[in-house]
Amino acid sequence: MTHHAAQSVPTNPLRSTPALPALDGLPDWPLVLTLPATFLDPLATLRCGQAFCWSAVTVGGKRVWRGMSGPHPFLLVEGEKEHTVHSPTATPAAAARYFNHGLDVEALLASFPDDPWMARALAYCGGMRIVRQEAWETLATFICSAVKQVPQIEAIHMDLRRTFGAEVAPGFHAFPTPAALAAAGEEALRRCRLGFRAKGLHGTAVAVAAGKVDLAALEHLPTDEARARLVTLPGVGPKIADCVLLFGYGRPEAFPIDVWVERILRRLYFRGKKLPSKERLQRFAETHFGPWRGHAQQYLFHWVRTARPPEAMDPPKKKAPKKKSKPKKSRLH
DNA sequence: ACCCAGGACTGAT
């Protein structure tokens, strides 16, 4: 499986396609990056539950994605052979960094185990790439992700942008700074459907704004030490810390275990056996999936969550032995 | 009405 899996971008009808509102014209922004279609599958990459600021529109029959990386607005125009990325402010280097351009895909695939589930996942979404997001935005967004579905995380994320973020271009709101969310107050955050997550988001915004955790400094720390710092923040546990390390700090060895990944491990890799503790699962992931296990995790996650292969799904829940199942047989003997 | 969702936290064994 070490080849050809990611060379062709699969089109799978089972994947949900985002709504495509029509758009009259595009901003005339400079071209900053060209990506081969064999390298990047925009739908898989931007809808796989790693980034939440991207939306698709159609312009002249073309699918165009709009989103941001840090302070930079972006448009990604899909093409048959290549996609083009445009931005009014971003440098080519910034765009390339975000889209992980230059990633050695051959080496990535060669590092993966030759197991049937990885093959299935790569056949399904081999063109998915893990993008490099800004650390604070990633941290804040994944605090909001706890026990929420991907579309709801997107809604919350965009709500935070529109409500508290600066509009840097028409219709493009930057993600609010730690100071902005700290100043907003927990109650104002709670009004964006955050529920119990508002406390953690606000507490973390206050802590980061006060410099109690220096997010920029984590860039230079070993992954384990950076994780130890992240989990000191309110609302941040092991899973969210691993998401931040993987998506916001470019650590491919971070392996987030959420309910889907746990289900994948239980159903596909430990079938019939007792599922080890999270700690031991991390060690299994290290030995089985290798140094790029975070990427492997994301292929498996996106494949199973969107395609829902029956082998990976839990059997339909057994009806609770409700004693009241039937009117019973009519009494009288 | 019930179950689930890219969990974290608390207080019991």
Next chain:
DNA sequence: ATCAGTCATGGG
């Protein structure tokens, strides 16, 4: 070290 309860909200 594990384990249930709890925390809000929206969708199926």
